[in-house]
Amino acid sequence: MSNQPTHHMTPEQFRQYGKQVVDWVADYYEQIESLPVLSKVAPGDIRRQLPISPPKHGESFDQLLHDMDAIILQGVTHWQSPNFFAFFPANTSGPAILGDLLSSALGVQGMLWATSPACTELETHVLDWLVGMLGLPDKFLSSSSGGGVIQDTASSATLCAMLAARERATGYASNQQGISSKLVAYTSTQAHSSLEKAAMIAGIGLDNLRLIELDENYAMRPELLRSQIEKDKRDGKVPFFACGTVGTTSSNAMDPLPAIAEICREHGLWFHVDAAMSGTSALCPEFRHFQDGVEHADSYCFNPHKWMFTNFDCDCFYVADRAALIKTLSILPEYLKNQATESGAVLDYRDWQIPLGRRFRSLKLWFVIRHYGVEGLQFHVRQHVAIAQSFAQWVRDDERFEVVAPVPLNLVCFRYRGTDDENQKVMDRLNQSGDLYLTHTRLRDRFVLRFCVGQTNTELHHVEQAWRRIQQEALKLQADAK
Ligand code: PLP
Numbered sequence: 001m002s003n004q005p006t007h008h009m010t011p012e013q014f015r016q017y018g019k020q021v022v023d024w025v026a027d028y029y030e031q032i033e034s035l036p037v038l039s040k041v042a043p044g045d046i047r048r049q050l051p052i053s054p055p056k057h058g059e060s061f062d063q064l065l066h067d068m069d070a071i072i073l074q075g076v077t078h079w080q081s082p083n084f085f086a087f088f089p090a091n092t093s094g095p096a097i098l099g100d101l102l103s104s105a106l107g108v109q110g111m112l113w114a115t116s117p118a119c120t121e122l123e124t125h126v127l128d129w130l131v132g133m134l135g136l137p138d139k140f141l142s143s144s145s146g147g148g149v150i151q152d153t154a155s156s157a158t159l160c161a162m163l164a165a166r167e168r169a170t171g172y173a174s175n176q177q178g179i180s181s182k183l184v185a186y187t188s189t190q191a192h193s194s195l196e197k198a199a200m201i202a203g204i205g206l207d208n209l210r211l212i213e214l215d216e217n218y219a220m221r222p223e224l225l226r227s228q229i230e231k232d233k234r235d236g237k238v239p240f241f242a243c244g245t246v247g248t249t250s251s252n253a254m255d256p257l258p259a260i261a262e263i264c265r266e267h268g269l270w271f272h273v274d275a276a277m278s279g280t281s282a283l284c285p286e287f288r289h290f291q292d293g294v295e296h297a298d299s300y301c302f303n304p305h306k307w308m309f310t311n312f313d314c315d316c317f318y319v320a321d322r323a324a325l326i327k328t329l330s331i332l333p334e335y336l337k338n339q340a341t342e343s344g345a346v347l348d349y350r351d352w353q354i355p356l357g358r359r360f361r362s363l364k365l366w367f368v369i370r371h372y373g374v375e376g377l378q379f380h381v382r383q384h385v386a387i388a389q390s391f392a393q394w395v396r397d398d399e400r401f402e403v404v405a406p407v408p409l410n411l412v413c414f415r416y417r418g419t420d421d422e423n424q425k426v427m428d429r430l431n432q433s434g435d436l437y438l439t440h441t442r443l444r445d446r447f448v449l450r451f452c453v454g455q456t457n458t459e460l461h462h463v464e465q466a467w468r469r470i471q472q473e474a475l476k477l478q479a480d481a482k
Contacts, residue, residue, distance in 0.1 A: 007058055017061045024065060025097065029457075032081050036434025039077045046075040077437070082458040085466060086439040088249065088277040088411075089454030092311035099367030100311055103360040110358045113346035114338045120347055123150055123362035126369065130316055133374055134282040134302070137295040140318035142347070148318040149352040150361045154276040155194035156354060157301035157317035160325065162198045162241055165270030165298070167328040169240035175328065179203045184232050185241040186210045188220035188255060190248040192274060208237075217406050218251045218443065220244065222259035229267050241270045246290055247278025250441040250450075252411040254278075257293025265296065273300040276315070277454070280307040281385065281409050284378050290408060298324075307384075307410075307454045308377065310368045314361050317352075326351045380456070384410045387463050388453040394467050400474050404448055412451045413443060416474055420447035426473045436466045 009017070049071045079090050110119030127148030131140050140146045151157045166174055166183060174180075185204055187195045189211040199209040210232070212225045229239045242264050244255035257273060264271035273294050279302025281287035294300055301317045304310035319325045330351040332341070340346045350356050369377070388410040395401045395414045405413040416423050423440070427449055431437055441448050453463060 037081045037083050037437040038431045041075045082462045083436040084455045085451045086437045088306050090312050091456040093309035095367035095371035096310045096364045099364030103363045111350040111356050112348045114340045119360045126362045126366050135288045139320045146320040147322045151315040151317045152313040154301050154315050158194050159198040161272040161299040162202045164325045164328040165241040182238045184208045184237045184239050187243040188212050192249050218253035220255045226263050243272045246275035251405040251413045254290050261293045261296030270298045273297045275302040277306040384453045410453045413448050423447045
């Protein structure tokens with residue numbers, strides 16, 4: 001044994017500090033409602049409080065926790081506050097946090113089945129569970145030709161889908177030869193910006209991503225998709241990929257999946273469905289109709305890290321034909337060769353994603369599903385939707401406001417019946433107050449407030465209080481105008 005001093009944290013110290021950290025987390029959640037939701041710091045405020053150079057000698061753990069409170073918390077926007085109504089949620093929960101802690105503790109790298117069989121097999125199993133839980137088609141099960149995999153984000157899932165579609169459309173030649181400029185992809189003008197990013201990265205080019213116009217509900221108009229594909233074909237282009245969205249980011253619009261699927265089938269396009277936030281609603285049978293048509297999809301993704309109480313990052317990505325995805329993304333250098341892979345009896349998820357390495361993300365998802373049970377998850381999703389619907393009704397009942405888009409689930413797009421500047425003022429004042437946090441979008445070229453109910457601990461009384469605050473700001477605007 002060497003007599004060299006070690007700088008590591010001993011298991012005994014870990015036990016002690018770990019308890020302190022768990023207490024810190026529990027205290028944080030107990031007091032979170034008293035904290036301003038949107039951080040109030042100015043650019044540079046946090047860095048100014050940090051030493052210019054790293055410590056030469058290790059510091060005490062107490063000092064680290066002290067600085068979490070003294071420095072870091074000021075610069076945190078509290079996404080887990082029940083008064084967070086901005087963007088789409090990125091919610092979490094006790095079982096998710098603890099599952100993630102165990103994943104960190106094991107620290108396995110699940111690039112191959114052989115590098116930690118449980119990492120692969122639990123992921124396959126939980127993703128198969130979710131097929132049933134969301135009413136997805138059997139072709140997405142690992143026991144069929146397809147299967148599911150956890151990606152970091154919906155952006156990565158969409159990119160993988162587009163790459164596989166590109167390869168399929170070129171007879172798996174474009175990985176080798178590069179791509180022609182003839183390939184054309186389609187989505188709606190309201191699709192998430194990750195579609196544009198995927199087209200940029202996959203070498204398709206933004207000029208070859210067609211953004212199809214909308215109906216009065218901000219959903220893609222399938223007849224325009226059809227005519228655009230026909231025109232592109234006449235012009236010698238090769239349509240290869242279309243994406244429909246279940247719950248667009250701006251206004252939660254639902255694209256008509258069955259009609260898009262039919263057009264994709266007729267013209268041989270890969271059909272991807274992006275249900276990043278709203279996919280979670282399919283846990284409840286009464287909301288599954290928004291996904292009708294998914295049975296015709298080549299690929300599908302949704303984010304438990306948005307609305308299913310599972311901390312970032314966790315996107316579930318399904319394909320109907322896993323061979324197409326694997327053929328697109330597989331490279332097997334000598335140093336990764338192993339008997340299990342060669343036997344063909346295992347899945348190696350490195351072939352289903354962009355990076356090689358991967359964390360044990362299924363642990364947190366498994367903990368969430370087992371802690372809540374299907375009924376528990378359904379209960380909370382239903383509650384969020386019911387609260388959002390109540391909020392929409394209060395807005396409709398107040399003649400100073402209007403709801404400006406359909407409210408299928410948990411997002412309400414609304415505005416004060418005034419100018420864009422007045423709406424901006426309402427939002428800025430509310431956010432600066434720290435009482436709640438909401439964000440905006442533009443619909444029909446008007447500034448629109450977005451109010452999304454999806455944080456784990458949001459209850460009716462939080463939303464009632466938020467509505468009172470919004471009404472107070474309206475009163476102030478009326479007073480300003482006098
Ligand atoms: N798709 C939709 C419909 C979204 O709303 C979002 C994010 O809000 C994304 C994709 C991108 O999500 P991610 O951060 O997982 O890439």
